Amino acid sequence: MSAASGPGIDVADYRDVWVFVEQHEGEAAPVSWELLAKGRELADETGESLVALVVGDGVAHLAEEAVARGADRALLADDPVFEPYRADPYGEQFRALVEARKPSIVLIGGTHTGRDFAGRVAVPAHAGLTADCTELAVDEEGLLLASRPTFGGSAMATIKCPAHRPQMATVRAGVFDAGEPAEPTENAADAVESVEVVVAEEDTLSTVLERVVGGVVDITDADVIVAGGAGCEGDVTPLVELAEALGGEVAATRAAVEEGWVEPARQVGQTGKTVRPQLYIAAGISGAVQHLEGMNGSDVVVAVNTDPNAPIFEHADYGIVGDLHEVLPALTAMVREKQEVAA
Amino acid sequence: MNDGWNIVVCVKQVPDADDVTIDPDTGTLNRSDAPAVLNKPDHNAVESALALRDAVGGTVTAVTMGPPPASAVLQAAVAAGADGGVLLTDRAFGGSDTWPTSLALARAAEELDADVVICGEESTDSSTGQVPPGIAAHNGWAQLTYTESLDPRPDEGVLVGTRDVEGGYERVATALPVVVAMVFGANDPRPAGLHRKIFAETEFEPVQWTAADLGIEDRVGLVNSPTKVGGMDTASPVERERTRVDSVEALYDHLAEVL
Numbered sequence: 352m353s354a355a356s357g358p359g360i361d362v363a364d365y366r367d368v369w370v371f372v373e374q375h376e377g378e379a380a381p382v383s384w385e386l387l388a389k390g391r392e393l394a395d396e397t398g399e400s401l402v403a404l405v406v407g408d409g410v411a412h413l414a415e416e417a418v419a420r421g422a423d424r425a426l427l428a429d430d431p432v433f434e435p436y437r438a439d440p441y442g443e444q445f446r447a448l449v450e451a452r453k454p455s456i457v458l459i460g461g462t463h464t465g466r467d468f469a470g471r472v473a474v475p476a477h478a479g480l481t482a483d484c485t486e487l488a489v490d491e492e493g494l495l496l497a498s499r500p501t502f503g504g505s506a507m508a509t510i511k512c513p514a515h516r517p518q519m520a521t522v523r524a525g526v527f528d529a530g531e532p533a534e535p536t537e538n539a540a541d542a543v544e545s546v547e548v549v550v551a552e553e554d555t556l557s558t559v560l561e562r563v564v565g566g567v568v569d570i571t572d573a574d575v576i577v578a579g580g581a582g583c584e585g586d587v588t589p590l591v592e593l594a595e596a597l598g599g600e601v602a603a604t605r606a607a608v609e610e611g612w613v614e615p616a617r618q619v620g621q622t623g624k625t626v627r628p629q630l631y632i633a634a635g636i637s638g639a640v641q642h643l644e645g646m647n648g649s650d651v652v653v654a655v656n657t658d659p660n661a662p663i664f665e666h667a668d669y670g671i672v673g674d675l676h677e678v679l680p681a682l683t684a685m686v687r688e689k690q691e692v693a694a
Numbered sequence: 695m696n697d698g699w700n701i702v703v704c705v706k707q708v709p710d711a712d713d714v715t716i717d718p719d720t721g722t723l724n725r726s727d728a729p730a731v732l733n734k735p736d737h738n739a740v741e742s743a744l745a746l747r748d749a750v751g752g753t754v755t756a757v758t759m760g761p762p763p764a765s766a767v768l769q770a771a772v773a774a775g776a777d778g779g780v781l782l783t784d785r786a787f788g789g790s791d792t793w794p795t796s797l798a799l800a801r802a803a804e805e806l807d808a809d810v811v812i813c814g815e816e817s818t819d820s821s822t823g824q825v826p827p828g829i830a831a832h833n834g835w836a837q838l839t840y841t842e843s844l845d846p847r848p849d850e851g852v853l854v855g856t857r858d859v860e861g862g863y864e865r866v867a868t869a870l871p872v873v874v875a876m877v878f879g880a881n882d883p884r885p886a887g888l889h890r891k892i893f894a895e896t897e898f899e900p901v902q903w904t905a906a907d908l909g910i911e912d913r914v915g916l917v918n919s920p921t922k923v924g925g926m927d928t929a930s931p932v933e934r935e936r937t938r939v940d941s942v943e944a945l946y947d948h949l950a951e952v953l
Contacts, residue, residue, distance in 0.1 A: 380860070435864070438827065438837050462860050467839045470827030474793065479920030482822035496924065507927045515920035556836035557868040560854065564862030575953075597953070609879055615858070621821060622735075622878050630952050641818075647932050651952050653945065668935035669948045681942040682949075689950075 362455075365516040368394040369454040370422070372405045372413055373465055375435065375564065379413050381572075382460035382524040384420055389487055389527040390458050391421040397493045399455065402426060404448070406441055408434035415539040420532065423542065426452075430548040435559045436464050440550040442471040447549040449476050454517045456495050458487070461523035469521050479512025480519040485526050495520065500644060523625045525571040568600060570617055575599025576628045578619055578646070581606045582635015582656060582675055587613060589679035590634060596686040602626065604642050620645035634675035638663030655679065698752025699809040699848070699870075703743040704799050704829070705756050705771055706733040707764040708819040732767040735814030735878040737774075742844060742876050743812045744775045744884065750848045752809070753777045757802050759787055759795060765900045773886035773894035778901070780806070786905040789916025796828025801908040803871070804833060810853060811873040815840065826875035836868035839875040 370390045373380040387403060394401040403417030403425040414425035426448065432440050445468075449457075459469045461483050473480035481497035486507070488496045495518040498509045512518040570576060577594040579587055580603065587601065594601045603613035605620055619626055621641040631649035635656060636642060643666055646652070654667035655678045664670040671678055709728040743754045756771035758764050759782040768779030782798050790798070803811045811830075816823035823839070830837035838855035842863065845854040854867045858877050886894075905911040912918075939945045 375860075437866070438830070438839075442831065463840045463858060464860065466823050467827055467837070470792075470822075470824040470839070471831045471837060473824065473920075474796065474828050474831035477793065477920060480792065480822075480824055481921060482824060501926070508923055509925045509927070510921045511924035512920050513922060556872075557838075557866050560865040560867055562859070562862070562864040564859065564864075569861070605879075616861075621818075622815065630949070651949075652934060653949070664938070665936060666932070666934055668937065669945060670936070670938050671940070671942070671945050672938070678942055678945075682946060685942065685946045686953075689946075 360516060362514065362516050365453040365455040367399045367402050367454050368397070368456045369402045369404050369458070369517070370417075371457065371459045371465070371468065372403050372417055373460045373462060373468075374405070374407050374410055374413055375464075377407065377410055377413070379416070380460055380462055380464070380524070381529065382462060382465070382522065384529040384532070385524065385527040386458040386460060386522060387417060387420050387422060388530040389522070390456075393456060393487060393489055393495075394423070396489050397455070400424060402454065404445075406433050406444060411540075411543065414543040416532075418539040418542045419534060419536055420530070425543045427543050427545045428548055429545065430550075432548070432550050432552050432555065435562050436468075437555060437557050437559065438467050438471045439556045441468055442475070443550045443554075444548065445472040446475045448546060449478075449517060455493070457517045457519045459519065459521045461521040465521055469519060473519055476517060477515055478517050478519045479510070479515050480521070481510040482521050484520045484522050487520060487522070494518070525625055525627055568616055570600045570602050570619070571624055571626055573600035573626070573628050575630045575632075576602045576619075576626055576646075576649075577632045577634065577679075578602040578604070578636060579607050579613065579634050579675070580604040580636035580642070583607055583612055584635075585610070585612060586676065589676055589683070593632070593679045593683045593686070596683045596690070597630070599628070599630070604636055604639070633663050633667065634679055636663050637661045638666055699746065699750050699846075700807050701743045701746055701752055701754045702803050702806050702808040702811045703736075703739050703754060703756050703771060703776065704811060704813045704825070705736045705740065705758050705767045706814075706817050707731070707758065707760055707767045708733045708817055730763070730766070732770045733814055733817045733819075735816060735818070735876070736767070737814075737883040738876045738878060738880045739812045739814045740771050740774050740776065741881045741883040742874070745881070746810060746812070746844060746846055750846045755780060755806055757782065757799060757806070759783070759790075759798050768900045769894045769898060770886075772898045773891040774884065775887070775890060779898065781900040781902045782908070783902055784904040784906075784911075784914075786911050786915050789919060790914055791919035791921045792822055792824040792828055793920055794910075794914035794918050796825045797832050797910055798905070798908060798914055799825065800829040800832035801910055802903065803829060803873075805903070805908065809870045811835075811871065813873065813875045815875055815878040823875065826873050830873035833871070836870075836872040837874075838866060838868060838872060840877050841874050842877050842880050844874065
């Protein structure tokens with residue numbers, strides 16, 4: 352199949368798997384390494400090279416780490432214009448690199464930064480871009496099969512990009528495993544190529560006036576999550592105490608976040624985070640599909656709800672009908688008691 | 695720029711997501727013929743557009759792409775306070791993925807001489823969030839995605855947005871024109887006024903533009919969409935025990951195995 356319209360490209364000119372290494376102030380976003388590990392698998396299958404794309408200011412160490420983590424090569428665009436992240440200079444640099452080097456596949460983290468970047472750079476490349484993929488594979492012709500849950504998570508749609516390149520996909524944090532971090536080998540630097548920076552500060556369209564990060568929890572790392580919904584009725588203390596006793600984190604539905612009971616960074620679901628803890632306790636959560644989508648990958652799900660017919664019970668391993676304001680404190684007391692005995 | 699800004703707000707008609715549940719046995723959607731409504735995050739976009747007009751003056755024009763019934767979402771925007779609406783409608787648009795969709799909206803924004811284009815965070819039916827940065831990219835304009843609030847500086851021709859970024863926020867000043875995507879829930883949309891509502895329902899007629907009107911008849915539709923749906927599989931429903939317990943002790947015993 353040829354590109355009937357669009358850029359009229361020859362897809363055979365495009366090869367290699369690229370991973371965009373998202374970083375802020377020299378620190379890589381964890382999803383970058385998860386994608387690098389997945390990209391390694393895909394590149395091995397297509398027999399192509401895995402290339403890390405590292406853009407920033409003073410980020411050569413990340414290019415070397417990418418090589419240590421399995422990239423065959425790293426492309427490094429290192430310049431003050433790239434810190435902090437802005438869509439327009441990153442987009443312009445990416446456009447130039449794609450034109451010159453023609454990657455076949457590009458993987459990008461499904462963070463706010465990654466989605467901002469992916470949406471911008473897919474357009475000039477006339478690339479196919481699939482958002483929030485949960486499975487990535489290649490078919491016998493080397494085409495990327497990018498699968499994502501469709502609305503509500505009831506079905507998986509597999510998206511292909513037969514006639515356009517690159518084939519781009521974003522993937523949320525926590526979907527793939529990063530593997531073990533490796534020490535940079537002595538010759539890692541040899542596999543890093545500094546590329547020409549094509550953006551000048553005076554050509555940019557935006558200025559970051561202030562950037563305040565840190566001190567915000569990352570619930571995607573937690574092994575245990577105690578999540579609350581509308582049933583909290585303004586009191587999340589039982590969640591906090593149980594999470595503390597279990598060494599876990601508090602999370603919430605969109606409804607609880609909108610009420611202001613729990614901070615937005617802890618929201619699970621379609622417009623929040625995707626989590627896969629060992630234990631997910633859903634308290635006072637009815638089980639709307641938008642929420643289920645964000646927690647369905649949890650190992651064990653517990654539901655606590657006053658409504659015996661709440662849909663969440665159908666998506667839980669263990670369910671108890673009751674008020675979370677009674678059930679959770681009782682459970683917390685029991686957990687603490689056993690811990691004391693054990694101590 | 696002292697006579698106000700041309701503000702364009704992009705809206706989308708989607709199936710109402712509120713009553714949709716998953717059948718746990720089959721993994722299929724119980725959609726009960728969900729009615730078509732204005733995409734929820736777009737309510738925040740409309741509110742931001744109206745608030746921006748309150749602050750700097752100018753006009754708010756709602757734009758949507760879709761078949762003629764989609765003009766219902768333009769009506770909703772006009773009822774809320776938008777000055778006018780444009781329906782991009784053409785068989786040629788059929789099957790467009792986010793690439794041609796953002797091209798059509800970008801061309802419309804250009805035709806409307808937009809200073810600021812405001813969108814919702816993403817649509818609830820396809821949830822890619824790719825259209826707002828796509829519009830910006832097609833036109834070579836600045837972009838502000840995941841925006842929580844806007845601070846216009848009309849004297850400087852600058853829009854400052856506070857963006858939600860992982861682990862915090864950032865404030866970014868952009869040149870005009872700029873494409874903004876508001877965070878879902880960023881504001882409290884104002885209710886439609888009665889007179890405005892009556893006007894929207896009885897007198898308002900959207901302007902209609904075809905692909906040819908926008909000069910993009912050869913660049914839209916399925917054939918110009920890089921992505922193709924290669925297959926649909928029913929997602930295997932996650933197997934759960936679905937064990938009901940009747941006491942906290944029994945629950946603890948199950949959890950002790952996990953912990």
